[in-house]
Amino acid sequence: MKVSEAVASRRSVRAFLDQAVDAQLLRDILGKAQRAPSGGNLQPWVVHVLTDQALARFKALIAERKLDQPFGEGAEYPIYPDGLCEPYRSRRSQCGEDMYASMGIAREDKAARLAFLAGNFDFWGAPAALFICIDRRLGTTQWVDLGLYLQTVMLLAREAGLDSCAQEFWTLWHRSVAEFLQLPAHLMPFCGLALGHADPAHPVNSLRTERAGLDESVVFHTSYTATPTGAAHER
Numbered sequence: 001m002k003v004s005e006a007v008a009s010r011r012s013v014r015a016f017l018d019q020a021v022d023a024q025l026l027r028d029i030l031g032k033a034q035r036a037p038s039g040g041n042l043q044p045w046v047v048h049v050l051t052d053q054a055l056a057r058f059k060a061l062i063a064e065r066k067l068d069q070p071f072g073e074g075a076e077y078p079i080y081p082d083g084l085c086e087p088y089r090s091r092r093s094q095c096g097e098d099m100y101a102s103m104g105i106a107r108e109d110k111a112a113r114l115a116f117l118a119g120n121f122d123f124w125g126a127p128a129a130l131f132i133c134i135d136r137r138l139g140t141t142q143w144v145d146l147g148l149y150l151q152t153v154m155l156l157a158r159e160a161g162l163d164s165c166a167q168e169f170w171t172l173w174h175r176s177v178a179e180f181l182q183l184p185a186h187l188m189p190f191c192g193l194a195l196g197h198a199d200p201a202h203p204v205n206s207l208r209t210e211r212a213g214l215d216e217s218v219v220f221h222t223s224y225t226a227t228p229t230g231a232a233h234e235r
């Protein structure tokens with residue numbers, strides 16, 4: 001598979017088949033992902049993989065705790081800033097609307113929307129769950145490195161015929177995640193990654209999220225004309 005095919009075919013899968021991921025294949029993907037770049041080659045990712053009984057035990061723990069704390073333990077970091085501004089606010093709500101539309105869930109049907117979102121607890125049915133963690137003593141630049149690592153894993157998964165869904169959702173349960181994984185105090189779980197075989201029959205997997213046009217995100221500079229204030233461009 002070409003890199004461009006892996007990039008184009010990667011999407012967040014929210015319904016997986018009940019089909020195990022071969023343990024050696026998983027090791028192989030994660031072994032290759034160690035080549036992900038990072039500033040200063042710090043390689044700040046620490047990854048915990050749950051499958052089989054370990055995954056079942058983790059889900060059971062959260063299911064039990066959810067009874068007392070239906071909304072989780074409180075996110076350890078803000079998933080989005082308060083008062084998310086435009087154009088991000090609209091993009092976020094559009095992707096949610098498109099996702100529910102793919103399944104025919106109406107805007108007013110809050111119960112159905114919440115029930116669907118609860119699939120996060122189940123890693124969307126994936127047989128393998130990764131937790132990507134970072135050392136708290138590192139800074140924002142190293143969080144970027146985690147993103148590079150995450151995308152590397154997701155693309156290698158595509159090459160191996162697998163699909164994935166990153167899950168910031170799990171920061172809502174960061175205490176239980178850290179406890180279950182027996183993380184040392186300096187490690188913070190950043191996100192989960194559900195990994196497995198996509199269910200081709202589930203309508204949510206037909207979702208293709210929108211992207212801004214190239215000109216909304218990229219400015220090509222060829223000639224340079226300074227404005228009177230000295231600012232070449234407002235972006």
Ligand SMILES: Cc1cc2nc3c(=O)[nH]c(=O)nc-3n(C[C@H](O)[C@H](O)[C@H](O)COP(=O)(O)O)c2cc1C
Nearest residue numbers: 010011012014095120165166167168169170191209
């Ligand atoms: C770091 C990160 C965290 C995410 N967290 C969640 C999550 O908790 N639950 C979920 O369903 N999707 C999650 N997503 C998936 C995004 O919603 C998705 O990537 C985005 O809408 C673009 O769609 P696509 O991945 O299908 O291209 C996350 C994605 C990223 C990169």
